[in-house]
Amino acid sequence: MKYGELIAEMTLEEKASLMSGKDFWQTQDIERLGINSIFLADGPHGIRRQAVASNKMGLNQGVPATCYPTAATVANSWNAELGEKVGEYLGEEAVSQKVHVLLGPGVNMKRNPLCGRNFEYFSEDPYLAGKMAAGYIRGIQAHGVSACVKHFAVNNQEEKRMTIDTIVDERTLREIYLTAFEIAVKEGNTKSIMSSYNKLNGTYTNENKHLMQDILRREWGYTGTVITDWGGSNDRLQGLLAGNELEMPTTSGETDREIIAAIKKGEIDEAILDESVDRLLDLVFSTESAIDRSKTEFDMEKHHRVSQKVAEESIVLLKNDDDILPLKFGKKVAVIGDFAQNARYQGAGSSLVNPTILDHTMDSFEESGILSIGYEPGFERYGKRNQQMIDRACILAKKADVVLLYIGLDEVTEAEGLDRKDMKIPENQVDLLHAIHEVNPNIIAIISCGSAVEMPWIDKVKGLLHSYLGGQAGARAILRVLSGDVNPSGKLAETYPLKYEDTPSYRHFPGREATVEYREGLFIGYRYYDTADINVLFPFGYGLSYTTFEYSDINIDRQGVSFRLTNTGSKAGMEVAQLYVGCRSDKIFRPSKELKGFTKVLINAGESKTIQIPFDDKTFRYFNVATNQWEKESAEYKIMIGSSSADIRLTDTIYIEGTDAQLPYDKEKLHSYYTGKVNNVSKDEFEQLIGRELPDPSWDRDKPLGYNDTIAQCQYAKGLFGRIAYHTIVFTHHFLWKIGKRSTANIIMMSILNLPFRGIARMTGGIVNMPMLDGILMMVNGHFFKGLWHTVKEKVKLQKIHKVVKTKGSQ
Structure with missing residues (x-):
């Protein structure tokens, strides 16, 4: 461990205290050992360091900062160097505002056009998203502060995002939903990652050892910090075992006490805690040294011009x-x-x-x-x-x-x-x-x-x-x-489809109750439209210019592809040349083409340039679920150079010697996936793909409501109190919407109605703890007075604990 000597000086209580926030935006400090708090702030396209004190909850206004174009906008530049420049200026502003960790960029896939947070994500393509994100990360971290890539992983809808169980097959998970994160880790070297709210195949992502340990830590070699999304911790002990260092925001010591008790009982090895503390300390010390205490300003005009x-x-x-x-x-x-x-x-x-x-x-x-x-x-x-x-x-x-x-x-x-x-x-x-x-x-x-x-x-x-x-x-x-x-x-x-019903996921978006099924598999965006031959309004990679470009003279070798690009118009302009690859074998289903490289070039009128796009470790690979690793198929591959996914200007082929791995699929049982026509995959065929029976997509209305049920489920609560609370919230939402207070109405929907009950404890900064939440659940489930008494009793206990902690802290 890097900080083994320092950790040896800590008490168990001090080590546990570092595993959750000090307040809503800061990590815990240990003054006697010289460990200071660091500040985290929202920042995908500009820093939102809230102007009020960091112990105030809510989406409060930030201090002035440059508002750069959102990730969805910058992705349209197809210029990773430009993304890096945005990152550099974001990093400079972070230093000036004493922000150690910038919570962004977001690299979740645009699985469906209706996801309410698509403006914050780069693309429907993982390669493009990953390359753009890596640029942002390099730029931000060039100033010594940390980027925090989010939301890890498969967080592709906002409705029920804190409880929804994403059902996705392993190959799709790896090729589509994790590749951008992989590039962010390996090429961007991000210092921190934010886990997502949702479950992945039955387990919350920050407790998912396959995701957090097998893939992130072991396969990718990630040694940085994992931070929960705010209020995104379910079972703190399971999160710690999975390698989730920092829970945000504070729980006023409640989950710290859970960690201490588990170690004293022998349920968790203290060495696991020590490893997590070591990784967190590396984030604290490496970013703290970057903050120039004397620098409080940046050149607003210059940053505005960059924007x-x-x-x-x-x-x-x-x-x-x-x-x-x-x-x-x-x-x-x-x-x-x-x-x-x-x-x-x-x-x-x-x-x-x-x-x-x-x-x-x-x-x-x-x-x-x-x-x-x-x-x-x-x-x-x-x-x-x-x-x-x-x-x-x-x-x-x-x-x-x-x-x-x-x-x-x-x-x-x-x-x-x-x-x-x-x-x-x-x-x-x-x-x-x-x-x-x-x-x-x-x-x-x-x-x-x-x-x-x-x-x-x-x-x-x-x-x-x-x-x-x-x-x-x-x-x-x-x-x-x-x-x-x-x-x-x-x-x-x-891609811009002609109509929403043309999208491959429209029958399964969003998940309304317990689960959301990714039945379309690999075939999202252009991968679907081009393979299934569906007409679109505007294809992926499309954009016009005030000049014209001609492609010629393609040449392929083992290292990559080269070609000639000529500006045949009357104005200087930039062209985005795109490399797509398609495997000509039909033994393993694949999209007809996949983006595997791109470059953006400025060319003067009448000028020609020779362009080279290299192959890399992702050009020919696929994830084999039989061998549980990346493989290459021995086959002839079509190499396509285009101005968009639908405007292919040059083609050639190359034969690649593969790994000759075991074939992972029974072709006869996966007809939809071998044809790419996945807009109406049956339950049986999807179960064949994922290799197990699907869980029940509906809420269990017969059982009492629990920690991971949402407040929206109070509509069928056994207790009158719960049903009244639900209808009151719904009425308030409709009323605020009607009178024009739409932003406030949205906050009610986001922060209350779709909140799981555990979120009441996790998001209130210690005002409500889990024992108090037990009382609230009693009230909702039909035991109003018993629950009310329990809640009051536990509140008194909590106040006594806070008083004791405060007294010890002042001594």
Whole structure:
């Protein structure tokens, strides 16, 4: 152990105390041994160090920090070096704000377009997500502070996220849902990882030894710290045994006492605790030395300009009929849409950043050179139809040569803790679009949202620019692309289906009660659409430019592929060249193509460059469930170079000598997977894939409610108190939504209704402990007065414990 001598000086109580937080955002300190607290803060795209004291619970406003484009946006740049630059500036701000651990980036897969937190994740593809994440991590940790990759693992829905059991086969787990984490660990060298809330195949992830020990520690060689998501600890002892060092937030010593008691009884070897303490101390000491106590400021203007550059490179041009873009000089432009005046530039929930500077579209026209003749909001932000707004917008549109129509999804539609209800743009915005088209067909739509949307109205617009969520400088970045000052180079990091029903997981998303089944297996995103030959609106990797590129002269050897890329247009531009690989054998089912490399290149007009994309350890591998390890199949592989997954420009083949491992599947029993048509896999076939019977997907309504049941399940509680509590919460949610307090209503849904009962103890910072929770459960389960007395009695005991601890601490 690295800190064995220091650990030998600690008492058992001191060692146990380090395993949970001091408060909501800090680790515990041991003053006599020179071990200080370190501070953790939300930070996927900007630091949210809350302005109030760290012992205050809730999603409180952060001190001002640069709000960079979200991960879903930056992924569209396909530029890992750009991600590293974002990381570097995030790390600098972390140091200035005395933040030791930045809770991000998030690398969960975009399994389904409706996941409410997709704006915080990179891609539907693990290779792209992993490479982008590794860049972020290197940048952040270059300043000595720690990144914290999240949420490990298979956390792909927000509804019931703290209790849902994700049912996924081992191969899909490894190839799709863990590969990005693997790259983050091996190439990014992340110092910390955040475990997810959910169960994985029946076991909570932070207690899952297969995930935490077999894969993370042994196979990947990870030696860093594992931190629970806030309130994400179920059984603290099982978490410790699995190698989960830090439980957040504080439980005011309750779980520390559980660890101490278990060691004294011989249930846990103290050496296990020592190992966890050693890893945590490494995080504490390595990050503490990076914090410059004298540095309290950073260059806000410089960081703002960097944020703008990142947004510019991440904007995706999706449609450009009649070369309506870039805007011609002197064209009279009408600006319509609430998002033009009040930009939608970031997500919601724990990632909400308080920006240092915020650019506004209407304030930036003069420097853009675009001639605006006026602005109309056109629609009410949260969906209410307003004909007068539409009429005024149409009057303005008639006077213009071109209409810039700013549309998208509002802040309460895409939010942590909730999943979207559909893939649609709000109807009042679509009504506005149709009305404007009748008076002026020259419409350029600018979409702001963090995930895929349906576009049945796309034939009504000539130009379509997707800014995603572009951060605090996003408004100015959009105008620079519209004006032609910036040649767009973003490409989609996710597929846009024609309609939600086309997605392979739509029959099994989200899991509504006890489980969610990943019946589509490997075939998410383009892996499904391309293999099953399903038409899409925009393919993975798609994006237009103001110039054109020609691919030629492919050459393949054992090290990789090279080819020639020529800018055949009249403007300098950046192209994202993408390497896909497809195995021509049919012995083991695989997608028709998989991303295995990419590069982004700046090429001047008329210039040619020779591009090389190397093969790596992931190019030809697959996970074999029979041998329980990565293998290569001896086969001919199709090598494809494309401008998107659907626009393959060059192809060739190479024969790879494999490991000739045992075949893992009975082809006759897995027809859906061998054809890739997995949108309606039967229960029997999925059970054949996972090798066991499926658990019951429904809640057990006959048994009393327990620690891991959600407050939403009080709807069928045996006690009247529980049912009244449920209906009161639901009524409050609907009432707040109705009167426009939508963010507050969302917090009720996220933080109360979908909270498991154990979360009452785990998330209240020691105000409620588990014995008190036993009393609350008695009340819910039909023993109101007995439960009330038990709760009061245990509260008194808890207050006495806190008093004793406080007295000892002051001595």
